[in-house]
Amino acid sequence: MKIPDPLRVDFHLLDRQVVDPDGYLIGKVDDVEVSVGEDGVPVVTAIHIGQHALGNRIGGVIGRWLAATARRLHETGDPRPLRVPFELVHKVDSAVVLSVRHELMDPSALEIWLRDNVIGRIPGARDAG
Amino acid sequence: MKRVFAITLGILTAIGGFVDIGDLVANAVTGARFGMRLAWVVVVGVIGICVYAEMCGRVAAVSGRPVFDLVRERLGPRIGLTNLIGSYLATLFTLSAEIGGVAIAVELATSVHYLLWVPIAAFVVWVVIWRVKFEMMERIFGLAGLSLVVFVVALIQLAPPWGQLAGQAVTPVVPAGEDWATYGFFAVALFAAALTPYEVFFFSSGGVEERWTRKDLVVSRLNVFIGFPLGGLLSLGVMGTAATLFLPLGVRVESLDQVALPVAVALGKLGLAVVILGFFAATFGAALETGLSAGYTIAQYFGWQWGKLVRPREAARFHTVVLVSILIGVAMLLTTTDPIMITEYSLVFSAVALPLTYLPILIVANDRDYLGDQVNSRTANALGVTYLVIILVVAVAAVPLMIISGMGG
Amino acid sequence: MLASDYLGRTVRDADGQELGRVADLIAQVGEDGTPRMVAVLVTPRWRGRLLGYERPGVQGPWVFDKLAGWLHRGTREIPWDEVRWE
Structure with missing residues (x-):
């Protein structure tokens, strides 16, 4: 049993760590996408990862600020959270394990910006600790 | 043989790593003012950190999830965020105090x-x-x-009236000339020094960094159950020397060189050299732990890649948080605020931030989906619940006691 | 729709009677691996996460289990098609 049955969307999915097959930390499940199928029954179709989604859930001043900074950092493409189709979820236990490697997904805009402008410029940034 | 060596090394590391600026300051200050009348708090605090460090070590080894990951997962994004802000600030104050401690240790030497x-x-x-x-x-x-063992050696060398110290330890009452609020404030400070939140952030994240599995549970437990109590003994050594030298003279401890003074009196220049090395190592080690913990809390809340196993450029957000936290810690010290004062504030902050960190650990340590057959025993639960109640009381009492006693006056 | 659009909302039954707040969405995983919604967990008072004590099976510490049971009393699963999301 790789996905708990019954699956509790709030308990099993929301706010769990998302990792790739090698254990690389991709993000948290910041929201879950639900779509109504042909038979009228809603199904879980994707997980959303990103501060925009988290900010919208937290709400208030801090939530709006989180969502706004996440949107502003996107230089290319559209400022939306990373959307991972549920078919790519391989396992749900203490983490949500995906069946694809993180290189195949859009990396976080904040991570790229900090890597290119701050951390990547410091000598030794390429050496493993 | 190699395994025995590795385990011994781990325990020794845990002993040496237990004491930080908060323990040094809180123990010396209370020793000078109350003798050993608050020693029981150190014992209660050490048992508490053992109970919770063992739990989060087990959760990290079996499920691979560090503490702040669980905080958001169990408490949800909003309460988790409140907790994040409190824990981060407590860790930041502690980081600043530790850097100050390193600088003072170097001042003592130079x-x-x-x-x-x-x-x-x-x-x-x-x-x-x-x-x-x-x-x-x-x-x-x-x-x-480990060179802080010199405090225990110094205590023996000072040939204190053992009977009197023991008498103080077993009659924990407020001495004449002190009031309840001050006694309570220092009890909170000592308790928080033993249970600072960064210790569990660091212990569990460290377990994940060292890729602990079920096989490492024994090592984790030995570190906790032998290393931490022996570390607590060093704290009591600090308290004992201050109680022996300063209490009869009515001298108050207000700086780190005073903390070292009893060792110099007992053991001379060599003792002083060893104690300065001990201060340096203890505060430097704790500065590393708090610096990393500042990064761990934020990165784990947001689910970012963190840690030292990957290249820094692959964990850019984590390393940025660490870097910025160190810079803020330096800025706080450069306002010329007394590091001892920063330490005392960090302890109060820690006391307030503790309950929301320890609650999810206790809940998850009971979750079979996470731990399978390694869930808490009845004893662990009884102790865990008892300590959660104590922590809650301490958290509620911390700020009122600070105000009433005027930071211990 | 997002899960956060459903969670926390006050829902009613077919007769317009208030059921409570939505605490969780319960899905059954089909043969194709797609989770299909079957029920809504509603709770009369609580707003935040239920900490996991709402799941069947034993979970300690005993005090927490009892406390959670009392705080979340009246929490129940309602079949998805009986819930009205006004």
Whole structure:
């Protein structure tokens, strides 16, 4: 049993760590996408990862600020959270394990910006600790 | 044989790594004012950190999830965020205090004012976090921190009236000339020094960094159940020397060189050299732990890649948080705020932030989906619940006691 | 729709009677691996996460289990098609 049955969307999915097959930390499940199928029954179709989604859930001043900074950092493409189709979820236990490697997904805009402008410029940034 | 060596090394590291600036200050100050009348708090605190460090070590080893990951997962994004802000601030204050402690230790050795050493100390702390391998970093500063054993040696050398110290320890009452609020405030400070939140952030994240599995549970438990109590013994040594030397004279401890004074009196220059090394190692090691913990809390809340196992450029957000936290810690010290004062504030902050960190650990340590057959025993639960109640009381009492007693007056 | 659009909302039954707040969405995983919604967990008072004590099976510490049971009393699963999301 790789996905708990019954699956509790709030308990099993929301706010769990998302990792790739090698254990690389991709993000948290910041929201879950639900779509109504042909038979009228809603199904879980994707997980959303990103501060925009988290900010919208937290709400208030801090939530709006989180969502706004996440949107502003996107230089290319559209400022939306990373959307991972549920078919790519391989396992749900203490983490949500995906069946694809993180290189195949859009990396976080904040991570790229900090890597290119701050951390990547410091000598030794390429050496493993 | 190799395994025995590794385990011994781990325990020694845990002993040396237990004491930090908060323990040094809180124990010396209370020893000088109350003798051993608050020693029981150290014992209660050490048992508490053992109970919770064992739990989060087990959760990290079996499920691979560090503490702040669980905080958001169990408490949800809003309460988790409140907790994040509190825990981060407590860790940041502690980081600043530890950097100050490193600078003062160097001042004691060189007689050059500590404020000049603050930027250098902070830079070296950052370079070590940036470059040195996790295990190496842990071992070096943990082992060097063992030199604080000199406090126990000094205590024996001072030939204190043992009967009197023991008498104080077993009759924990407020002495004449002190009031309940002050006694309570220092009890909170000592308790928080033993259970600072960063210790569980660091312990569990360290377990994940060292790739603990079920096989490492024994090592984790030995570190906790032998290393931490022996570390607590060093704290009591600090308290005992202060109680022996300062209490009869009515001298109050207000700086780190006073903490070292009893050792110098008992053991001379050599003792002083060893104690300065001990201060340096203990505060430097703790600066590394708090610097990393500042990054761990934020990165784990948001689910970012963190830690020293990957190249820094692959964990850019984590390393940025660590870097910025160190810079803020330096800025706080450069306002010329007394590091001892920062330490005392960090302890109050820690006391307030504790319950929301320890609650999810206790809940998840009971969750079979996470731990399978390794869930808490009845004993662990009884102790866990008892301590959660104590922590809650301490958290509620911390700020009122601070105000009523005027930071202990 | 997002899960956060459903969670926390006050829902009613077919007769317009208030059921409570939505605490969780319960899905059954089909043969194709797609989770299909079957029920809504509603709770009369609580707003935040239920900490996991709402799941069947034993979970300690005993005090927490009892406390959670009392705090979340009246929490129940309502079949998805009986819930009205006004």
